[in-house]
Amino acid sequence: MSKITYIEYSGKSHTIDVANGLTVMEGAVQNNIPGIDADCGGSMACATCHVYVKEEWLNRLPKKEDGEEDMLDMAFEPKKNSRLSCQLMVSEQLDGLVVNLPEKQV
Amino acid sequence: MIKTDALIIGAGPTGLFTAHQLKLIGLNCEVVDNLDKIGGQCIELYPDKPIYDIPAVPECTGEELTNNLINQLKPFDIKFHLSERVDEVKKNNNSWEVKTNKGTEFSTPNIIIAGGVGSFEPRKFGPKDCEKYENKSIFYSIKDKSIFKDKTVSIFGGGDSALDWAIELSKDSKVNLVHRRDEFRGAQSTEGAMKNLVKNGKINLFTKYQLRNVNGKDNLESIDIEHDDKEIKNIKTDYVLGFFGLIMQLGPIANWGLNIDKKTISVDTEKFETSQKGIYAVGDICTYPGKLKLILSGFHEGALAARACFKLARPNEKYRFEFTTTSSNLLKRLGKKE
Numbered sequence: 001m002s003k004i005t006y007i008e009y010s011g012k013s014h015t016i017d018v019a020n021g022l023t024v025m026e027g028a029v030q031n032n033i034p035g036i037d038a039d040c041g042g043s044m045a046c047a048t049c050h051v052y053v054k055e056e057w058l059n060r061l062p063k064k065e066d067g068e069e070d071m072l073d074m075a076f077e078p079k080k081n082s083r084l085s086c087q088l089m090v091s092e093q094l095d096g097l098v099v100n101l102p103e104k105q106v
Numbered sequence: 107m108i109k110t111d112a113l114i115i116g117a118g119p120t121g122l123f124t125a126h127q128l129k130l131i132g133l134n135c136e137v138v139d140n141l142d143k144i145g146g147q148c149i150e151l152y153p154d155k156p157i158y159d160i161p162a163v164p165e166c167t168g169e170e171l172t173n174n175l176i177n178q179l180k181p182f183d184i185k186f187h188l189s190e191r192v193d194e195v196k197k198n199n200n201s202w203e204v205k206t207n208k209g210t211e212f213s214t215p216n217i218i219i220a221g222g223v224g225s226f227e228p229r230k231f232g233p234k235d236c237e238k239y240e241n242k243s244i245f246y247s248i249k250d251k252s253i254f255k256d257k258t259v260s261i262f263g264g265g266d267s268a269l270d271w272a273i274e275l276s277k278d279s280k281v282n283l284v285h286r287r288d289e290f291r292g293a294q295s296t297e298g299a300m301k302n303l304v305k306n307g308k309i310n311l312f313t314k315y316q317l318r319n320v321n322g323k324d325n326l327e328s329i330d331i332e333h334d335d336k337e338i339k340n341i342k343t344d345y346v347l348g349f350f351g352l353i354m355q356l357g358p359i360a361n362w363g364l365n366i367d368k369k370t371i372s373v374d375t376e377k378f379e380t381s382q383k384g385i386y387a388v389g390d391i392c393t394y395p396g397k398l399k400l401i402l403s404g405f406h407e408g409a410l411a412a413r414a415c416f417k418l419a420r421p422n423e424k425y426r427f428e429f430t431t432t433s434s435n436l437l438k439r440l441g442k443k444e
Contacts (some may be wrong), residue, residue: 038224040151040223040388046151048353056230070291072266073263073265073286073291073350073351074350074351074353076229077232078316079334080334103232106355
């Protein structure tokens with residue numbers, strides 16, 4: 001289990017214990033965190049699980065694979081610290097990760 | 107008004123195989139899809155991505171799967187209504203009356219929703235004021251390019267659509283191309299052609315910029331774009347085009363009185379019927395305990411929903427289960443027997 005904090009656009013914060021091996025997206029969906037749609041179910045085909053990662057975490061995350069940046073082009077208001085949460089596998093290295101959710105996903 | 111035994115909403119893999127099952131058991135059906143082509147997510151989102159978990163098909167791409175399903179429908183005559191979205195569903199005695207956004211009307215005892223995650227719609231700009239100018243000065247697709255002649259057009263996006271239109275419109279218009287990063291997703295040759303036009307001053311390229319604001323009164327006058335490092339530029343422009351691909355929206359389905367939870371529709375696992383008699387949901391859009399969003403599950407769900415349709419479409423006949431290997435009825439329908 002690792003602690004992942006999701007902060008909604010409104011500022012409401014949820015800290016959840018997510019089992020290692022799940023993705024940050026799955027952690028949100030399984031715990032009914034509003035603000036992550038994940039329409040395509042994690043196949044990196046929709047950009048509706050878009051999150052902003054806190055700066056200090058940017059370099060500690062697994063690198064983007066081919067295709068993630070392309071999908072982020074289509075996300076709502078992508079920024080330098082944008083990631084698709086379906087591509088972030090939870091592990092001990094991610095314990096304490098904080099992600100901010102965008103105003104909307106589409 | 108088109109009368110049919112069953113109307114399928116969605117021409118993705120599940121909708122296609124459901125159509126196969128309906129025709130095989132002797133029912134007729136028509137299919138409506140909002141996309142301009144058959145295949146749903148398989149063709150729109152991952153035509154080139156290999157899929158490895160279709161039973162008996164070790165590996166195939168979204169496009170190959172779609173083509174195989176279309177081939178499997180060849181023995182049957184099925185009418186597809188593409189680029190149409192079902193907007194209205196109304197009960198009329200024992201049948202449903204269905205109307206699309208293009209005005210096509212159907213009367214049917216059975217509606218099978220195989221809508222995936224909803225209909226594909228263009229992804230739009232973030233700033234709220236953009237809505238005010240939509241379809242006047244701001245567009246997400248181009249129907250008549252002549253309106254841009256001798257005007258300033260600002261194009262947003264980094265894929266083939268954005269690049270192709272930037273190149274095309276640069277012939278007769280002043281073109282600004284704006285993209286959020288330096289890399290483009292379009293074909294390399296297209297990107298090369300665009301960069302040449304930038305060199306020759308035919309296209310103004312702004313990378314690492316995104317749309318922040320639109321300004322104007324009745325007509326759009328200018329836009330503000332913001333750089334990654336927060337610097338803001340004001341650009342005079344007559345038109346703005348956004349090419350950010352498609353998103354899936356549940357759309358009008360939400361208004362049909364079905365049990366909807368998190369963009370999915372609750373069904374039973376015998377008929378895959380929704381809370382409304384004669385309306386079924388199959389594939390990614392349906393949910394029930396244990397639901398898996400796999401293509402193979404959609405095939406199973408469609409096969410069962412098709413049998414359920416039989417009861418309502420042929421109330422005075424009894425459905426008899428048959429195998430394609432042995433049934434002369436089925437073989438005749440498949441065109442394998444006189």
